[in-house]
Amino acid sequence: MLCEVYRQGVSYLVFEELESIPGFLHAFTTRRTDDGDFAQAGSEKERFLKALGVPRRQLIPLQQSHSDRVIIAEESACGGESPCVADGVIITAPEKYAVIQTADCLPVIAVEPRARALCAIHAGWRGTRARIVEKGIQSFLKLLGTSVQDLRIAFGPCIRSCCYRVGDEVRNDFQREGHPVEQIFQGNRLDLSKANRLQLSKVGVNDVLDCGLCTACDSGRFYSYRREGHTGRMWALAGFGRR
Numbered sequence: 001m002l003c004e005v006y007r008q009g010v011s012y013l014v015f016e017e018l019e020s021i022p023g024f025l026h027a028f029t030t031r032r033t034d035d036g037d038f039a040q041a042g043s044e045k046e047r048f049l050k051a052l053g054v055p056r057r058q059l060i061p062l063q064q065s066h067s068d069r070v071i072i073a074e075e076s077a078c079g080g081e082s083p084c085v086a087d088g089v090i091i092t093a094p095e096k097y098a099v100i101q102t103a104d105c106l107p108v109i110a111v112e113p114r115a116r117a118l119c120a121i122h123a124g125w126r127g128t129r130a131r132i133v134e135k136g137i138q139s140f141l142k143l144l145g146t147s148v149q150d151l152r153i154a155f156g157p158c159i160r161s162c163c164y165r166v167g168d169e170v171r172n173d174f175q176r177e178g179h180p181v182e183q184i185f186q187g188n189r190l191d192l193s194k195a196n197r198l199q200l201s202k203v204g205v206n207d208v209l210d211c212g213l214c215t216a217c218d219s220g221r222f223y224s225y226r227r228e229g230h231t232g233r234m235w236a237l238a239g240f241g242r243r
């Protein structure tokens, strides 16, 4: 079940099913703050980190580029001042937090509670077309040597098919890449969530916690690139604290 938490002047969303994992911290930010819905974009993040008790130095920032690249944080030299160029990150150490930034794209968080490991992914239409979620979760499982039954996977807010009309060329691209377009498009409207759930089912994941919320429908709560153009970004944050 999805809950909205208000703490220290900011609001964020959490899944109860993930909150109950010992030591695991996750949150999907919203744009709502005490200053009103349209506080200066980005100004809510420091308060958000404070509310969660996460120091900024423990974040693993990504320079997202709509690719299919998922890195393993512990094997990457990037971090700190030089963000890792990737659209997904696997973390197996404590006190390191993934941050996926979105304003319509789908943020995905996968957790393996016993291994205290997680994988966070940014999936817009390009990443989805490149199957970043399918590839990322496969790498995650391979690295951990565990089975899909041990994973819990959540989808945060993203643009939904109600608001996501795309051009013919996008649909044609998906078709060319062998995606089941009849299932993931309704006319020219793309269902990002469904497309990624179908990718997950190919690796054996059938249970996904999907918040079901549309970023373009709910302007009071979310930034939406499609609706607003230049706008802020939401964060999906996930990591394990000290043991």
Ligand SMILES: [Zn+2]
Pocket: 159, 160, 161, 162, 163, 214, 215, 216, 217
């Ligand atoms: Zn919508």
